[in-house]
Amino acid sequence: MTKRLLGLAVGLGLVWVLGGCAGLTLDRTWVDPTYGGAAFKKVFVIGWMPDPQVRRTFEDGFVSALKNRGLDGVMSHTLIPNVDTVKRAGVVEAVKTTGADCVLVTRLVRRETRRVTVEQPTWSMDTMDEMYQWAPGPQASTEQDYQLSILETDLYDAKSAKIVWTGQSSSLPGANVSIASRELAARVISAIKDAKLF
Numbered sequence: 620m621t622k623r624l625l626g627l628a629v630g631l632g633l634v635w636v637l638g639g640c641a642g643l644t645l646d647r648t649w650v651d652p653t654y655g656g657a658a659f660k661k662v663f664v665i666g667w668m669p670d671p672q673v674r675r676t677f678e679d680g681f682v683s684a685l686k687n688r689g690l691d692g693v694m695s696h697t698l699i700p701n702v703d704t705v706k707r708a709g710v711v712e713a714v715k716t717t718g719a720d721c722v723l724v725t726r727l728v729r730r731e732t733r734r735v736t737v738e739q740p741t742w743s744m745d746t747m748d749e750m751y752q753w754a755p756g757p758q759a760s761t762e763q764d765y766q767l768s769i770l771e772t773d774l775y776d777a778k779s780a781k782i783v784w785t786g787q788s789s790s791l792p793g794a795n796v797s798i799a800s801r802e803l804a805a806r807v808i809s810a811i812k813d814a815k816l817f
Contacts, residue, residue: 643770643790643799645806650814654783656776658817663719663777665695665705666800667726673796674702677725680800688808690817693717707780714777721783721816722775725803728787731767767791772807774816784811 662685666677675696682692698713699705714722767789774784786807790799811817 643788643802643806645786645788645803645810648784648786648810648814650816651781651783654776654781654816656778656783658815659721659774659776661691661693661717661719661721663693663695663710663714663717663722665710665722665724667702667705667724669702671696671700671702676796677800680797681723681725681804684801684804684808688812688817690808693719711780720777722777723772723807724775725770725772728769728771731769731789732764733767734762734764765791770803772803774811784814784816786810 662682664678664681664685666674666681668674668677675694678694678696682694685692693713695705695710695713696702698716699709710722768791770788770790772786772788773782775781776783788803788806790803808817
C-alpha cells in the first residue's frame with residue numbers, strides 16, 4: 620500500500636475510532652447538594668474566549684439552544700463586548716439589567732494530547748479470471764496522537780454568586796464552533812435539567 624493510501628486508511632480509522640468524540644462529550648458533572656432554591660429560568664451566558672468572533676458564535680448558539688428548550692438566555696457580549704472586561708462587578712450589573720437569575724460560564728481549561736491505537740486491514744492483490752481484485756489481509760495497527768480541548772462550564776446562582784453546578788467536557792480542536800456550542804448546550808442543559816436546576 621502506498622504511503623498516501625496508508626495515511627488515508629489511518630486517518631479514516633482515527634475518524635471511526637473517535638466518531639463518538641467528533642463533536643463534544645460531557646465527561647463529568649458536580650451538583651451542589653446544599654442548594655435548595657428554585658429552578659432557574661433566565662440564564663446569562665458567558666463564553667470566556669479571547670477571540671471575539673468565537674465568543675459571539677458560542678454564546679449565540681448556546682442561547683439559541685436554551686430558547687429551543689423553553690428557557691430564556693442572554694448573551695454576555697451584548698452587554699460586555701470585550702471579554703477582558705468581564706469582571707465580577709460588570710457581570711453583577713449586567714445580570715441586574717437583564718433580570719437573569721443565574722450565570723453560566725464556559726472556558727477553555729487546557730489542551731491534552733492523547734494517543735489512540737487504530738486497527739486497519741492490510742490489502743493484497745489476487746488474480747481471479749484475469750481481473751485484479753483487492754482482498755483483505757491480516758490486521759495491522761498504528762498509533763495516532765490527537766488533541767482534545769478541555770472545557771469547564773460553571774453555573775452560578777445570581778443571588779448568592781455560588782457555583783451550584785459544574786461540568787467538564789472535551790472536544791476535538793478545529794470543530795465548528797456553532798455546532799460545538801449547540802452540542803455542548805444540549806448536553807449541559809440536559810444535565811442541569813436532570814439536576815432539577817432548570
